[in-house]
Amino acid sequence: xxxxxxxxxxxxxxxxxxxxxxxxxxxxxxxxxxxxxxxxxxxxxxxxxxxxxxxxxxxxxxxxxxxxxxxxxxxxxxxxxxxxxxxxxxxxxxxxxxxxxxxxxxxxxxxxxxxxxxxxxxxxxxxxxxxxxxxxxxxxxxxxxxxxxxxxxxxxxxxxxxxxxxxxxxxxxxxxxxxxxxxxxxxxxxxxxxxxxxxxxxxxxxxxxxxxxxxxxxxxxxxxxxxxxxxxxxxxxxxxxxxxxxxxxxxxxxxxxxxxxxxxxxxxxxxxxxxxxxxxxxxxxxxxxxxxxxxxxxxxxxxxxxxxxxxxxxxxxxxxxxxxxxxxxxxxxxxxxxxxxxxxxxxxxxxxxxxxxxxxxxxxxxxxxxxxxxxxxxxxxxxxxxxxxxxxxxxxxxxxxxxxxxxxxxxxxxxxxxxxxxxxxxxxxxxxxxxxxxxxxxxxxxxxxxxxxxxxxxxxxxxxxxxxxxxxxxxxxxxxxxxxxxxx
Ligand code: GLC
Numbered sequence: 001x002x003x004x005x006x007x008x009x010x011x012x013x014x015x016x017x018x019x020x021x022x023x024x025x026x027x028x029x030x031x032x033x034x035x036x037x038x039x040x041x042x043x044x045x046x047x048x049x050x051x052x053x054x055x056x057x058x059x060x061x062x063x064x065x066x067x068x069x070x071x072x073x074x075x076x077x078x079x080x081x082x083x084x085x086x087x088x089x090x091x092x093x094x095x096x097x098x099x100x101x102x103x104x105x106x107x108x109x110x111x112x113x114x115x116x117x118x119x120x121x122x123x124x125x126x127x128x129x130x131x132x133x134x135x136x137x138x139x140x141x142x143x144x145x146x147x148x149x150x151x152x153x154x155x156x157x158x159x160x161x162x163x164x165x166x167x168x169x170x171x172x173x174x175x176x177x178x179x180x181x182x183x184x185x186x187x188x189x190x191x192x193x194x195x196x197x198x199x200x201x202x203x204x205x206x207x208x209x210x211x212x213x214x215x216x217x218x219x220x221x222x223x224x225x226x227x228x229x230x231x232x233x234x235x236x237x238x239x240x241x242x243x244x245x246x247x248x249x250x251x252x253x254x255x256x257x258x259x260x261x262x263x264x265x266x267x268x269x270x271x272x273x274x275x276x277x278x279x280x281x282x283x284x285x286x287x288x289x290x291x292x293x294x295x296x297x298x299x300x301x302x303x304x305x306x307x308x309x310x311x312x313x314x315x316x317x318x319x320x321x322x323x324x325x326x327x328x329x330x331x332x333x334x335x336x337x338x339x340x341x342x343x344x345x346x347x348x349x350x351x352x353x354x355x356x357x358x359x360x361x362x363x364x365x366x367x368x369x370x371x372x373x374x375x376x377x378x379x380x381x382x383x384x385x386x387x388x389x390x391x392x393x394x395x396x397x398x399x400x401x402x403x404x405x406x407x408x409x410x411x412x413x414x415x416x417x418x419x420x421x422x423x424x425x426x427x428x429x430x431x432x433x434x435x436x437x438x439x440x441x442x443x444x445x446x447x448x449x450x451x452x453x454x455x456x457x458x459x460x461x462x463x464x465x466x467x468x469x470x471x472x473x474x475x476x477x478x479x480x481x482x483x484x485x486x487x488x
Contacts, residue, residue, distance in 0.1 A: 004038040005469050007031070008126035010115055012108070012135040013098050014045045014084065017053055017077065020098050021299070022246070022380050023133060023163045026213075029249050032081045033462035039469075042083040042124065046111045047075075047093035054078045055086060061121060063113045065106075065178040072114040074122075087114045105171035105199070108135040109178045116142045125152055128469045130159045134169035137203025138179060141191060144206045145181040157476035159468060160207035163377055165221055165228050166303065168193075168200035193229075204233050208472040208479065211242040213378035214399035218243030226375055226397075240475065242468060245402055246378045247458030253363075253384045260357045261364040265389075267452040270445060273364065273389055280365030284324055284349035292321045292438045295366035295390060297359050297381050300329025305372035305395060310336055311424040312370065315431060317344040324349045324362055363388040368434055372419075372427050376400050382416075386451040392416035393434055395427070403454070407447055408433065415451040 013020050015028035031041040055075035062069040073088040087093070092107045101107060116139060119125060131137055140158045147153040176186055176197035186192050191202045204210055212218035218241050220226035221234050234241065251257075255273070256266045262279035265272035274290075281288045294316050298304045310333070316323050317340065325337055325348075337350045351358060363369075369385035371394045378399035382392040386403075394400040396418050407414030419430040438444055 004040065005127040005466075005473070006124070007034065007039055007041040007128045007130055007469065008115075008119065008124065009041060009043045009130045009132075010111075010136040010139060011043070011045055011132040012111075014043055017051050017084070018045065018048050018098060022378065025248075025380060026161075026163070026246055027132065029247070029458055030462060030465065033247070033458040034465060035082045037462055037466060039466065042085065042126075043080075044085045044087060044115050044118070046098075046107070047073075047086045047088035048098060049094055049096045051086065058085065059122070061117055063110060063117055064180060065110060065113060066174075066180070070110055072110070072117065074114075074118060085118070087111055087118070089114075104135075105169055105175045105197075106178065108169065108199070109138065109175055112136060112139040112142060113179065115139055116146075119143075119153075119156075120150065126156060128159060128472060129156050130161065130469075131203055131207065132161045133163050134167060134200040134203065137169075137199045138191075140206035141181060141185065141202040142179055145185060154480055155476075157209075157469070157472040158207040159209045159211065159472050160203040161211050161213065162200070162203075162217075162221070163213055165200070165226070165230060165377070166375075168198055168228065168230065170196050170198050173197055198230075201230060201233055204230065204237055207240070208475040209240050209242060209468060210234070210237055211244055211468060213243070214245045214402045215243035216401040217375075217377040217398040220375070220398060242471075244461055244464045244468065245399055246380065247461040248380060248383045248387070248456050250387065250457045253387050255364055255388045258360055258364065260360040262361065265364075267389065267449045270389065270448060273448075276361070276365040277367070278365075280324070280361050281322070283361070284351075285346065286322050286324070286349055287346040292316075292368055292435060293366045294321060294323045294368045294370050294393075295362050295385070296323070296325045296327065296370050297362060297385075298327045298371070300327050300333050302330070303374050303376070305374050305422075306330065306333045308372045308395075308422070308424050308427050309333070309370070312372065312427050312431060313337070313340060313348070315428050317347050319435065320347070321435065322347050324351070324366065326351045326359055326362055327354065328352045363390055366390045367438065368393055368417075371395070371400060372422075373397060373400065374422055379403075383454075383456040386415060386454055387456060389448045389452045391434070391447055391451050393430055394418055395422055396420040397422075403456075407437065413450070414447065415454060416447075 011027035013024035015024040035041045058074040060073040075086045077084040263272045263275045369390045376398040404416040406418040417430045419426040
């Protein structure tokens with residue numbers, strides 16, 4: 001593949017049209033960067049009631065699902081930076097909420113089968129089919145299992161990115177039957193998982209390359225602690241596993257131009273960051289003084305380290321430091337955090353919502369960004385925090401371990417605080433270290449500047465993806481020469 005590849009990027013969500021989490025950001029940003037580098041990239045996502053942009057009708061066709069036919073309507077978003085197709089069907093996608101419906105496995109089966117049909121009908125046979133997470137993974141199985149009948153499919157190389165291994169889409173065998181592939185595929189070395197169908201396992205076993213969103217996550221996935229039951233399957237595919245850390249949109253997240261923050265700044269005029277802090281304190285009803293201001297911006301779900309946050313918050317507040325939290329999720333923790341506002345008035349601000357404008361003000365106005373995730377394949381918000389000069393304090397896992405360098409381990413290169421060992425004791429020890437360093441003003445400023453100097457752009461990641469695509473192509477060529485369906 002000397003020339004640039006034709007890529008079809010399939011995902012369940014894509015920002016800015018529809019977004020739940022980090023997958024949406026990646027789907028919205030990586031393809032744009034790849035196309036700037038010269039690749040011919042198209043994106044395909046399922047429809048959703050919340051997608052509110054002008055589209056044009058491209059075509060429709062029946063999709064066979066087991067013994068019934070469903071109609072797929074393909075639309076294209078008008079004026080998208082890369083061609084972005086929406087697979088629509090009123091029954092499956094005429095609803096709100098990308099995930100969380102009882103029939104999700106069936107909805108995404110429809111999506112995968114529709115994309116498969118699209119490839120066959122619309123004369124866009126990609127060089128690379130780039131799949132993401134469990135929702136699109138079975139497409140790898142469908143393509144490979146049909147290539148004997150349709151030899152052109154064998155030329156498609158498949159890259160499968162795992163953003164979150166915990167969610168695998170495990171479902172009843174009846175869903176597998178909708179895919180119309182041979183019954184023998186429902187075996188333990190392919191897609192069967194304790195009597196059920198495991199879509200993620202299909203992605204792992206049928207793709208040319210499997211990649212995690214950080215190098216550390218690529219290793220962690222192979223262990224029983226982070227493998228979520230698929231570590232054995234992954235170990236079998238170890239030679240095909242890679243890791244590429246995500247980027248962020250550095251134009252969108254830029255304290256120099258951000259229109260929503262109180263005062264724009266860069267690393268040469270950090271006194272203006274202080275101004276943001278004062279204004280933030282004022283807006284949130286916090287006491288206006290220069291004590292360390294900790295921030296958490298996170299969905300309140302268990303893997304984000306909720307159990308450690310509680311003791312950490314108490315420690316921070318008992319030491320007269322301040323805390324701002326933005327995000328929503330588990331009611332139990334929401335209540336605990338709300339209670340703190342009554343106990344520590346003027347020191348803590350709990351905002352149980354997601355609010356983009358507020359998040360920007362918090363990134364700009366805080367000192368320390370707390371992210372004690374139990375596991376974090378890549379993580380995005382700590383990269384944004386660093387860009388805004390808010391020093392990250394993170395658990396040593398996944399993408400956090402790959403991007404945050406502990407100031408104690410490497411005093412001249414450190415850009416944050418890292419604690420190893422997931423326990424409240426080690427978290428609090430690193431908070432103490434942060435409080436000590438905060439007092440040494442000159443050292444603190446140096447640390448902030450180093451955090452702001454990292455390269456978190458998509459340029460680097462997109463280049464890495466292009467070479468990953470080349471590798472996938474050469475693996476696929478080898479596979480074809482050997483005439484094998486499932487790789488090892
Ligand atoms: C998932 C992961 C997160 C990662 C994101 C994008 O949401 O949990 O760590 O940043 O995917 O890859």
